[in-house]
Amino acid sequence: MNDNKFILIVDDNSQNLRLLSQILKKDGYKIVMANEGETGIDIAISKEIDLILLDIMMPGMDGFEVCRRLKAHRETRNIPVIFISARQEIEDKIKAFEVGGVDYITKPFNKKKVLARTKTHLNLEEINNKLKRESDKQNILLDNIESQVWYLEDEKTYGMVNQEFADFVGLARSEIENKTIREIREEKEIASCIAGNQEVFQNKEKIAKEEWVENSSGEKRLLEITKTPKLNEDKEVEYVVCTAFDITERKKQERIIKELHEVAVDLKILEQEEEICQRTIEAANEIFNFDLCHISLVKDNEFMPVAYSEGMEAETLPLDYGIIRKSYKLDECYLTSNLTEDLDAAPTTAAFKSVITIPLKEIGVFQALATKNNFFSQRDVELAEILISHTRAALKNIYSQAELEEKHENLKRVKGLLDEEIQKAKRLHEKTLPTNIPGIAGLDMYAHYEPAYKIGGDFYNFIKLADDKLLFYLTDISGHGFDSSLMACFVKNIINTYIELQPDEDSLNPKKIVEFIFKQNQQENFPEEYFITIILGVIDMTKNELTYSNAGLHIPPVLCTDNGQSLEELPIGGFPISKSIPIEVIEYENTVVDLIEEDLTLFVSTDGLYEQTNGQIQYEDRYKKIISRHSSFTPKKLAEKIQEDFASFHQDDYTEDDVTFAIFQLKR
Incomplete structure (x- = not known):
């Protein structure tokens, strides 16, 4: 029962103490708190503590030193310690495990994660109290870091590896550990792999690089690889810790963000309706795939195609036409994965199976179509919404200018000056x-x-x-x-x-x-x-x-x-x-x-x-x-x-x- 479990929270931030205490008390735990390291150590020695939540960055004695002293003391060495910190670097996490921690939760912390991790480690402490703490620490490190981690004993030999690395290579961990690179890697990768390892062993310095690497499925992934040598007292390399983050999707995001920024800048300076819509189609083609794409604006109670992708036959459609009617009238975005199962898609050509429909509010609609079912994702919808928000703003801007010119012909000069200031303020606001x-x-x-x-x-x-x-x-x-x-x-x-x-x-x-x-x-x-x-x-x-x-x-x-x-x-x-x-x-x-x-x-x-x-x-x-x-x-x-x-x-x-x-x- 949680009622029997006594948890010590050590943090110099009173708000964190109060929030963690409330979260844990609601789950039935008994709580004792300390706002600095020395007091926390004294409490841990004097009371029968089952688990400690420990902050790293504290005045005086930091969390790493507190943990070292707890592990050195006979009365406290077996108490599980979970670090809670805003620091997210791999080096900090490794150091936390090295000084005796069993887990690492990053701030701002998630209530469910805190409760789940607390319960997990209390259960582990009861079930595995005869296991060596050092062995537990290494296993937690390798199995919980969301990146590939492996050790090199020398330039050609693998040491310990985590599951992420084993999954990427397509082998069991036992099939990799203590094996040579020649036994594990493909022939075409061996020379460059060993050469990179030799660099860090010889120079005794950390190296980092981005490299395309093929996984076990034959897919090329862009990895951000870091190799950090660990030196002994004689300043010789004892072993090398390697990490690899898959940044393939991040690079795609950077390209998409760049394109969205460029189109936002372009749309601000365009003055014609057709130019704005056509620039939007060009940007959509860069951001996500589709077979056909169009922007249709409402004119004379019909959907009039103003811009469309190459190969599409422009066609004026009634306001009650399929999904675009629904999107336009309800001002809602729609992701349709299978048009044949959607009643609102009845008028759509049978060749198309998937569609994204984004309203431009009272102006019109944007639509991208594909010939395959489940072709688009929710992320495609989100990107399309961002893109169309810029289009809508640009169109409304030119419409507003036209209306002002029509209604206030006699104030054109004043309006021109005002528009110039409004444009300056708008550009500043949109950046x-x-x-x-x-x-x-x-x-x-x-x-x-x-x-x-x-x-x-x-x-x-x-x-x-x-x-x-x-x-x-x-x-x-x-x-x-x-x-x-x-x-x-x-x-x-x-x-x-x-x-x-x-x-x-x-x-x-x-x-x-x-x-x-x-x-x-x-x-x-x-x-x-x-x-x-x-x-x-x-x-x-x-x-x-x-x-x-x-x-x-x-x-x-x-x-x-x-x-x-x-x-x-x-x-x-x-x-x-x-x-x-x-x-x-x-x-x-x-x-x-x-x-x-x-x-x-x-x-x-x-x-x-x-x-x-x-x-x-x-x-x-x-x-x-x-x-x-x-x-x-x-x-x-x-x-x-x-x-x-x-x-x-x-x-x-x-x-x-x-x-x-x-x-x-x-x-x-």
């Missing part, structure tokens, strides 16, 4: 990140964004509310993939919607906006593992006041005054925005800061800068000294100084996380 910083009298600002090696999840924006008032926000979305970029767009659109609903800038309340984002997120069908962290504030130059609210960003803003002599960390708090966090624990607050000093600098950052490592230590808050020392610099110059110091610190080709920060400077 993923702002390129032009708004001007506020007495306020200078600058933002820096550096993406990680995977696709980034950070986002920032500046919105001028009035001549004396600025709204800003920095947000960090969990993950580094295509889905993170979509979530960032979701947040931006929600904020823009809220601002549109509150035309009076004096009524805009940071806390209310953050709560609105949380509520909208709860209404969407997003998976629980997505987390949105955001800090959103309003600077009022007339009131000399900063009001901000925070949801999950745990790096405190820094306020520098008195020509760099005074440096203050501002309060933070609030849970991230996620469907996995119970609504009853959510409570966001506004923090109000007086900006009465003559010269002051405000620094706001996501966690990528603070948590970047150089292989040994974190960068942490080194930026404080730079801000204090160079407080008289402009925000741009100050950002360049921080960038220079940051680059000299980590000296890598890529950062571990997105690095995003903003600097505000008040001059009177």
